[in-house]
Amino acid sequence: MSPQPQAAVGAPLTRVDGRLKVTGQATYAADHHPEGVVHAVVVDSPVARGRITSVDTSAAEAEPGVLRVIHHGNAPTLPYGPNPGSLNLPGARLRVFQDDQVRFHGQPVAVVVATTLESAQHAATLVKFDVTAETPTTDLTDAPAPGTPTTYTRGDAESALQSSPVRLEMTYRPARTHHNAMELHTTVAQWEGDRLTLWDKTQWVQSPRAELAANFGIPAQNIRVISPYVGGAFGNAARAWPHITIAALAARLTGRPVKLTLSREQLYYGVGYRPAYEYRIRLGSDRGGRLTAMTHDLRAETSRYETFAERGVLAPGQMLYTTPHVSQTYRTVPLDVNTPTPMRGPGYSTAAFAIESAMDELAHELGIDPLELRRRNEPETDQAADRPFSTRRLRECYTVGARTFGWSRRNPRPRSTRDGDWLIGTGMATALYDTLRAPAQARVRLDADGTALVESATSDMGPGTYTSMTQVAADALGLAVRNVTFRLGDTAFPPAPVHGGSLTMASVGSTVQDGCDRLRLQAITLAVEDEDSPLYGADAADVVVRGGRLHLKDTPARGETYRRLLARNDRDSLDALGSYTPAQSRSSMYAYGAVFAEVAVDARLGMVRVRRMLGVFDAGRIISPELADSQAIGAMVGGIGAALLEHTVTDHRDGRIVNADLADYLVPVNADTRDLKALYLDGRDDEANPVGVKGLGEVVLVGVAPAIANAVFHATGRRVRDLPITAESLL
Template identity: 45%
Template sequence: MTTLETGRTVGAGIDRVDAPLKVTGAAHYPNDFSIPGMAHAALVGSTVAAGRIRGFDLSQAQAAPGVLTVITHLTAPQLERGPMTLLGGSPPAPLQDDRILHYGQHIAVVVAESAEQARHAARLVRVEYETEKAVLGIDDPRAQIVENPWGLDTDRGDIDAGFGQADVIVEDTYTTPDNTNNPLGLMATLAAWHGDALTVHDSTQWPHNVRTSLAAIFKVPESGVRVLAPFVGGGFGAGLRVWSHVILTVLAARQVKRPVKLVLTRPEMFTSVGHRPNSVQQIKIGATRAGDLVAIEHHGISSVAMEDDDYEPVSFGSAVAYACPNVLTRDRQARLNIPCPGSMRAPAEGQGNFALECAIDDVAHAVGMDPLEFRLRNYAEEHPLSGLPWSSKALRECYTEGAERFGWSRRNPEPGSMRDGRLLIGYGLAGVSYPFYQVPCQARASVRRDGSAHVRSAATDIGTGTYTVMTQLAAELLGLDVSQVRFDLGDSDMPYSPQAGGSGLTGALGNAVHTACRRLVQEFLDVVAGDAGSPLRGCLLDDVTVGDGRIHRVDDPAQGESYADILARHGLEELSADGRSTPPRSEDLGMAPAGAFGAKFVEVRIDPELGLLRVARVVSAIDGGRILNEKTAASQIIGGTVGGISQAMFEETATDAGTGRIANATFGDYLMPVNADVPDMEVLFLGGPDRATAVGTKGVGEIGLVGMAAAIGNAVFHATGRRIRSLPFTIDQLML
């Protein structure tokens, strides 16, 4: 059976199918839902970073208008910690003892008739602490160091011998700060109990994880927990874990025996739903005068919370980026009195690529070679760790075609040599990749008697276009028009789906939809297998193709019939089929499954007197495998690129060194780019379908951000001759 070869629907840059709902206000986000009799909750956060709670004075809060209850560790039940997940351990359960592990830790929850009453009463809770000196810096000698927690350190060749062969060695330290996920929509949870059954509306990127976790924490059957998230107002990784506020909302609803809704405030978003952890990275690279890499050594240390297991191997990307015979990467974590970190768009690679790609430029400069030529000379044709061929890799084309589109040949290699009046001009580039990630997924597809299709899976769409691309894919696979297909998601009662994160959902879900739709066509062939009146009688799946709502023979397209006719003739209202995808394995493929690759080209302009940095142009050349929708995929790259500009030039979550309080936890203080900071951007998609899976996608959610900090840093060096090794790039660093 032919499926994707015709390309009638897949790849076309159609508008989002959910756009009418969003622009008319008919798309309901978790914060939009309400239930009759609903109460509201507000959180009380710790005002110290380390110590113990000596006591509470709840009298004023409990006497405040509308208050139903105030829950603390003294009245909360013992809760199990959530289960291990694909992304690691769950955060610690809240309100289990008197210990304070970070500033802003949830130490009480107030439930009242209205949100305003709950917030007012929360401010009336008085707490007495026994404080301790907090551990807040990676360099604090009191910090507990966790070595290689997930076993991802690498060591190939002989690193000492490699550096012994080097004519040029570059060695430096790079630092990246905490960044905080800040989706525009505040994270919200609404919980309602019906006996031991639980319904939750939640701002999650993974409904099944919320269901599994809440069932374990509250010791109820998983089958009785339903999690709904049909629309989520952005996530950037903030919705990948079951955070404390979700558990407290469910707990509060059980305590007051009413539905309870909790919406985080913007300052609470900075302490409650994760952040990109800061890092300190030492990188050392050796090369010959001819420009051949002989050794790369990359050590990273990142922060982690006192009792959390989040892990980001910032150095790991250096192990697979280039064809270098001797590579050593090591990652460690320092336990600090900070809120739990979590994934933020392009976790690990967003930090590690900055150090690697800036250092690669410095080595190219030291050997007198163009940075683009140096990268092409050390191109990894095979997977450097396994030695297997990549399932696909068009990075070389990304370099060459991106450079041509950008005009890289106009670059004068001498730092500080290009000007426009008093402005210094710099050209910079970075090679980028994001590792392959795909996990099992399930989907169900149905065709009804009217000829329309209904496809569903418990995935989420965090604005990436999942509704749209899965509608396109199903339409293509079933031979229907997009208008005839309805794709539903965001409900844990639907077939299992992994998280929307890691650039892996489109591949996992797409392959599950692919299997479900093929099986559905087979179901129709099974119905007519013995039907003497059907021109499809006796046909196998490979004997037919689909189009215009019909199944027809490959060897004679006139011989076929519609889904609707088959169902009507056999008295059926619909047929359904389930599909599942499993991640491909290198040993089965004989190839290394490839993630996305790309090259970032950036032009910056700098006013040396004011220290003013502006990004003037960006060209992103991306190998994302098969692109299911050119418009939504380009939007992902553009959005990621803006995030990369933000990481490079603006974002820094500032923690007060004395108290552990986040000092800029508002949109008025936490800097992000505005429209005037975003330049003209061009996106090129290169390469073709990836060979590892049936659908051939590789995911583009993260790859847009990776490399922007390095490309801007390299452009700044070209413009000024000054290498800046700490993010974000600030005015004081740029004034000459």
């Protein structure tokens, strides 16, 4: 087939759903109000470990409007069968109201259902519990790590270290951080007989469907999950959390539709978070800065009832730099906390902070430019997988970034540059994230009026799935963007993978491309076989479609529109089902980036300000420059938070999070962000997937925190190995 003209992909289009969002017409989970809806409020455990000995609900039940108070003493036994659609973490997921055990502070121990939200909120404060409390263990630094660790070995790292001319040893401690998206987690549950409809905040509509089917012992096809809009998530809506089961249970027991919204404080206990780590690195090199060996010893927090481990945290240490001898040990530490979950750049961002800080420390030790040190250790192949890279243009990212940022003007001596009371420093770091792909399907329909509808059960938590899929479909069908509608977020649509891990464009984009290609070929075949068509008898391979008109590539005057073709053939529509299944690759596939940062540190007060930041990324084909910038700049803002502000603080006496709100859990605001810029290398990775993308949403965060940390060292001469970097750590 002749290649289709590309008019939408690569164009700087505004979001197709933008007007709906800014005018308040986009319907989020909490915006759904089924007739007769009532409200549920979760009651949380005030202790982190123990057993509930008695429950007094009399005062709560006496309040006007209260319908039910449900807890472990009166809740029905739920099947809680196996859930193959979950994250499949080792252990047993939390089973709400099924026993008297308290596993973490803030655990749901009851739910109040009332006719108004205010009644439910007040009654929830009246539920009383007697609890036999035990001393919790919530501090990663003081807890043992039992069990067998995950390990990786290449060569003989211990011997190589001992014989290395240069040896360094460091321990880095990135703090626990929470996602804190704008939209609170909300679930609206409505039963009709044995069928359940759920309006939910989720990054994967199949996840709550599978979870509730397993928990209630009903067929998955009896459950419909609807989630057309998500107000941010960054990973914490990728799995089904206990409040979803609570909402469905409350709706079943009351016989009414139930709306349950977690409070901002409850988000710190009710959904996951990025776990805290202790990451110890020992590295060796020769005097020229070429790495000889590196060991990585990691400890990360998890809950006692499930074991959460980040697969991506080990990958950078295995393949980012040429290192003949590598040893890794990764231990999870069970604590009396709720279960962690992926957060943007999961695993890779934690590893990058440690590894990229260590590389900066090595550069300083040897007196080598940090950028040059990375160039000297750039591998030709993936040493861990023993495979070539599909594409790896990291050297080009370094070159473009250094030139654009003005890296050559840098005085390498720490604490050498001042601007009045401010110490000025620059730093850089490498970013990477693997190119993930998963099976997906999409349904495509071309109507007789020349407009198209494309549907897939994917999600859009902010990166712009509506827009990017519309762009791919528009070019594949030869239609204007305004004539294509993409719909998502409904289990009634063809299945799609979780919206995370930078795999949506690669997976869903590929299936949209396939479905639209199939439909366009249908239309072309119909035309060339239709004696009344101007294209009758033409070679289908020579026909392209532009602006809704089919024509010969080299003879544009010979052709006709979709509308005319369908009308003449008495067709209301043409339909196709697109599918995508990733092919086994013989190459190592990653997206890469180089992040540069300039900071100013108040010499007297220790306050850090990011003055400017640049990221240059090798992410394959860029479908939408506008959306790419939104992703990259947003990630830089998030990285500023991780580097300088965000830190979940736990009172280890009782397991309570003391800053569980947006007043005390600090996130970047406009005053913290300025002069953020991203560039993207022109190209594509056709080995990765049919649309040529490598994934962008994760990689753009990965290198931000270490670039800032390295810049802070350059400004002050003080190396801070804990995140966030606070004023206290610099005074």
